[in-house]
């Protein structure tokens with residue numbers, strides 16, 4: 662039997678009179694690459710915000726690796742191995758790509774201020790190891806050449822890849838990718854598809870992908886959950902979901918083409 666890494670149990674989020682996520686239950690198996698789709702306003706990003714601790718849950722539970730993490734803060738969620746990206750890229754403005762990548766390593770910093778000031782042997786060994794890891798990952802994402810550029814000066818496609826690189830450097834067991842191909846041209850999108858496969862298959866990071874590009878979702882996800890009005894309207898393989906009448910009516914038939 663597949664091992665669950667994440668389980669949402671009757672998850673609900675209310676914003677005043679609006680219920681954005683409504684009794685939403687789902688599981689993600691370890692190693693799975695799950696697509697979460699649905700029309701605008703369906704509740705996908707809100708679900709990510711609840712899992713990552715960026716929003717407080719109204720009711721229901723979030724279970725991660727058999728632990729209830731419903732009330733954790735975002736930093737605590739990151740510490741236990743859940744990384745995420747946002748629709749609006751959240752790189753630190755005014756800093757270089759490398760400096761942004763270095764931010765990912767704060768959770769492992771076990772050297773103190775004196776180590777940093779005097780650049781002790783322990784500090785230098787760690788710094789070298791981290792830099793090697795950053796370089797290797799930037800190279801894999803094909804953005805090593807931008808390492809010393811300020812993030813603000815880079816095209817959106819490069820910024821988005823840098824954002825995902827930073828999330829990967831946190832060494833998560835689970836990653837939540839929120840519209841990672843937004844703002845990318847077709848060749849960047851193709852490249853990102855390969856990167857997402859690499860993240861999931863080679864790095865063995867369980868993945869939930871929210872994405873409006875149906876070509877991406879249908880090509881790489883083994884299972885898809887379709888949300889509408891805060892809850893599931895369909896779930897299954899890409900083939901089954903595409904043929905589902907409710908999905909076609911609610912979503913695919915209107916503004917999206919497969």
Ligand SMILES: Nc1ncnc2c1ncn2[C@@H]1O[C@H](COP(=O)(O)OP(=O)(O)OP(=O)(O)O)[C@@H](O)[C@H]1O
Pocket residue numbers: 676679681699700701702703704705706707708
């Ligand atoms: N902070 C908030 N305050 C009030 N309402 C919100 C807030 N965040 C989201 N909503 C509302 O909750 C509903 C779900 O929004 P959400 O962003 O989760 O949808 P989505 O499926 O991610 O949509 P999209 O594909 O357009 O990003 C929408 O009606 C939205 O307007």
